[in-house]
Amino acid sequence: MQFRAEEKGLGLMKDVPAEDLYVKGDATRLRQILINLIGKAIKFTEKGLVTTALKAEKVNGKLNLHFVISDTGIGIDKDRMDKIFKSFEQAYSDTSRKFGGTGLGLSISKMLVELQHGKIWVESEKGKGSQFHFTIHYEIAEPTAPEAKAHDADGDIAAALKGIRILLVEDNPFNVVVAQEELEDAIEGVYVEVAENGAIAVEN
Numbered sequence: 021m022q023f024r025a026e027e028k029g030l031g032l033m034k035d036v037p038a039e040d041l042y043v044k045g046d047a048t049r050l051r052q053i054l055i056n057l058i059g060k061a062i063k064f065t066e067k068g069l070v071t072t073a074l075k076a077e078k079v080n081g082k083l084n085l086h087f088v089i090s091d092t093g094i095g096i097d098k099d100r101m102d103k104i105f106k107s108f109e110q111a112y113s114d115t116s117r118k119f120g121g122t123g124l125g126l127s128i129s130k131m132l133v134e135l136q137h138g139k140i141w142v143e144s145e146k147g148k149g150s151q152f153h154f155t156i157h158y159e160i161a162e163p164t165a166p167e168a169k170a171h172d173a174d175g176d177i178a179a180a181l182k183g184i185r186i187l188l189v190e191d192n193p194f195n196v197v198v199a200q201e202e203l204e205d206a207i208e209g210v211y212v213e214v215a216e217n218g219a220i221a222v223e224n
Contacts, residue, residue, distance in 0.1 A: 054072070
């Protein structure tokens with residue numbers, strides 16, 4: 021998400037444990053949650069910082085991971101916070117005009133956290149930023165051999181794909197929404213056309 025933060029002149033920070041943590045879990049779902057929450061924080065922050073923090077605590081033989089994505093953005097009134105995790109609802113009527121709406125990213129994140137028996141909540145104050153928290157209990161795994169890390173060229177790839185047309189073949193409505201959200205957040209001006217099955221895709 022670094023290039024998206026830089027485009028808006030924002031600082032993108034992280035505060036994570038120095039030691040390596042090894043757990044058994046769904047890496048894809050965790051990545052989707054983090055991309056959704058960090059992406060929304062960047063979208064609703066005009067200046068300042070977006071910070072991702074992680075705390076780990078052993079509880080009953082498992083590792084409890086507590087993520088906090090905080091921003092210095094527009095914030096949310098207390099009486100509106102119960103709405104932001106609901107599908108198709110927005111915290112403010114003027115938000116959609118100025119920032120493009122909260123969309124489905126937060127409701128999807130809530131669903132993905134709860135599918136892993138976790139918990140998600142928000143703390144915020146209007147005009148003073150927000151902190152999105154989620155916790156997931158993971159089984160502890162044995163350390164693995166270190167993997168070679170490839171050069172991170174996400175920013176270059178996103179720039180090269182700007183305005184691309186994508187045919188998405190998927191018959192599960194939930195998967196369609198997740199894929200569209202991910203693609204629209206990652207690629208500027210992307211156009212996604214959906215086909216419910218292979219036969220329809222071939223016709224297109």
